[in-house]
């Protein structure tokens with residue numbers, strides 16, 4: 001391949017990857033509605049639904065540990081209508097969450113807000129993640 005051809009290919013590669021970058025502007029918090037579950041389990045559950053693997057970008061286990069799910073280079077599959085610009089975080093649990101989970105959810109939220117212009121942190125819906133997580137964990141659009 002001559003130099004010009006390889007330069008042109010490189011140029012288009014850079015161009016498409018620049019356009020492919022996702023403009024994250026929000027976060028949706030979910031719960032797993034189960035007492036257990038790892039990234040691997042959720043990946044399997046979501047594949048069983050016919051999805052392209054785990055739909056959340058992060059999963060926070062009961063011990064508070066934060067685990068990466070879907071790559072942030074890909075849009076999520078967790079909140080219809082918001083997937084294009086919202087990062088998905090899932091807490092393992094049903095109605096209540098551990099102190100470690102709450103603390104690390106706050107840390108992760110702070111970290112993501114430093115990296116991306118996050119305008120809003122929202123519930124998925126009224127029952128997800130439910131009342132087990134108070135309003136202080138959420139942020140309305142435009143109120144930083």
Ligand SMILES: [Zn+2]
Nearest residue numbers: 030031124128
């Ligand atoms: Zn949800």
